[in-house]
Amino acid sequence: MDIRAPRGVRDILPDESWKWAYVLDVTAKTMADFGYAEVHLPVFEQTELFSRGVGDTTDIVEKEMYTFLDRGGRSVTLRPEATAGMVRAALEHGLCVHGASAKLWCQGPMFRYERPQKGRYRQFCQLDAECLGLPGPVADVEIIALSAEIFRRLGLKNLEVVLNSVGCPNCRPGYRQALVDYFTSKKEGLCETCIGRLDRNPLRVLDCKLPDCGAIADAAPAVYEHLCGECTSHFEEVKAGLTRLGFVYKLDKRLVRGLDYYTRTAYEILSGDLGAQNAVCGGGRYDNLSESIGGPHLPGVGFAGGIDRIVMVMEQQGASFGERPQPAVCVVAQSEAARGASQVLTHRLRREGFAVEQDAGDSSRWARSFRAQMKSAGGSGAAWVCIIGDEELASGSVAVKNMNTGDQVVVPDAEVTRTIQTATSEV
Numbered sequence: 059m060d061i062r063a064p065r066g067v068r069d070i071l072p073d074e075s076w077k078w079a080y081v082l083d084v085t086a087k088t089m090a091d092f093g094y095a096e097v098h099l100p101v102f103e104q105t106e107l108f109s110r111g112v113g114d115t116t117d118i119v120e121k122e123m124y125t126f127l128d129r130g131g132r133s134v135t136l137r138p139e140a141t142a143g144m145v146r147a148a149l150e151h152g153l154c155v156h157g158a159s160a161k162l163w164c165q166g167p168m169f170r171y172e173r174p175q176k177g178r179y180r181q182f183c184q185l186d187a188e189c190l191g192l193p194g195p196v197a198d199v200e201i202i203a204l205s206a207e208i209f210r211r212l213g214l215k216n217l218e219v220v221l222n223s224v225g226c227p228n229c230r231p232g233y234r235q236a237l238v239d240y241f242t243s244k245k246e247g248l249c250e251t252c253i254g255r256l257d258r259n260p261l262r263v264l265d266c267k268l269p270d271c272g273a274i275a276d277a278a279p280a281v282y283e284h285l286c287g288e289c290t291s292h293f294e295e296v297k298a299g300l301t302r303l304g305f306v307y308k309l310d311k312r313l314v315r316g317l318d319y320y321t322r323t324a325y326e327i328l329s330g331d332l333g334a335q336n337a338v339c340g341g342g343r344y345d346n347l348s349e350s351i352g353g354p355h356l357p358g359v360g361f362a363g364g365i366d367r368i369v370m371v372m373e374q375q376g377a378s379f380g381e382r383p384q385p386a387v388c389v390v391a392q393s394e395a396a397r398g399a400s401q402v403l404t405h406r407l408r409r410e411g412f413a414v415e416q417d418a419g420d421s422s423r424w425a426r427s428f429r430a431q432m433k434s435a436g437g438s439g440a441a442w443v444c445i446i447g448d449e450e451l452a453s454g455s456v457a458v459k460n461m462n463t464g465d466q467v468v469v470p471d472a473e474v475t476r477t478i479q480t481a482t483s484e485v
């Protein structure tokens with residue numbers, strides 16, 4: 059077959075998918091413990107949501123969006139991130155009217171036409187939490203603590219919280235000008251992209267990954283001297299709050315992140331075990347996003363974590379994913395005649411809540427020999443095998459084999475559950 063998955067996207071197969079389920083379980087529990095309610099959002103939105111919300115001059119909007127006309131001629135875009143959609147949904151459904159706040163989370167695929175590499179895909183999965191309606195630094199600290207707590211519960215090690223403030227519309231023009239002045243004086247050392255960014259979005263020059271631009275950006279004016287009084291005190295309170303909770307963080311004046319909507323707090327959590335794509339999560343405050351998409355003033359703070367990368371780091375660090383789901387019982391038909399009875403037993407045990415595997419072949423195709431069935435039952439991890447052969451069929455009984463001890467007893471069909479449960483509770 060020459061049809062393959064498109065470049066930059068991948069299949070998450072059974073050997074990995076159970077790990078994702080574990081990460082999502084831990085995430086859901088942690089979100090609930092922090093008072094965040096799950097929502098399910100569409101994976102495509104009107105293109106305007108992202109061009110206005112994320113920002114026209116960002117890499118995402120300029121060159122990474124999957125945008126197309128639908129059959130009705132409307133421009134739609136596969137979501138490149140979740141925050142804009144979350145704010146859109148909260149506004150559309152009046153979740154934050156009359157000063158109410160909302161703590162929401164979601165997870166699912168995001169789409170960006172990026173250059174694929176390890177840890178960077180064109181479809182990737184994010185978990186995303188947004189706290190809407192609360193302008194104070196307590197919410198910023200809670201969001202950072204929430205993301206860190208998910209990673210702590212997942213057993214991730216060697217992480218670093220990196221923090222910055224990107225100011226607000228009051229103080230950013232002054233800082234922007236200071237950057238333009240500085241970078242213009244160093245223009246000959248900057249890459250083409252950064253020269254292009256100078257006028258349109260000089261803050262983005264700060265996070266250029268090229269070494270020459272990086273060296274120039276390292277010596278650029280820091281935002282801290284330009285923050286207005288309110289942004290300074292917000293930033294100080296966020297730092298104090300993190301310290302109060304025992305978090306160690308590093309300040310990085312070059313952390314501006316690739317989305318225009320951030321105001322004040324910007325942060326990332328980096329893994330020492332990821333190489334170039336080392337961020338497991340990123341987030342911050344976006345007090346003007348709602349207005350930029352035509353809504354009322356609605357402050358917000360949130361984060362998004364990449365599940366692909368989280369699983370990758372956990373694998374590398376040998377973290378636990380809990381137990382891989384496996385059947386408790388395998389039902390084996392020893393003869394063709396016993397197949398009907400084994401199906402009925404399988405169905406009954408499943409309805410009683412057991413995880414049960416059976417050989418689902420039939421006499422015409424696929425039916426496997428008794429030996430082959432026993433072999434795969436042995437390899438399945440099931441603690442019990444229920445065997446029905448001609449003799450059991452005739453007497454309405456089942457041979458129940460304990461795979462841990464090797465003991466086998468023949469019991470009436472109606473006694474199978476009790477036999478398993480009694481033996482299990484004796485262990």
Ligand code: AMP
Pocket residue numbers: 139170172177178179180181182183184316337338339340341362363364365366367
């Ligand atoms: P961002 O929305 O760019 O702030 O990304 C938030 C998190 O999503 C990052 O810290 C990564 O863990 C993950 N992420 C972003 N882009 C990708 C990608 N192309 N492939 C895999 N994970 C990604």
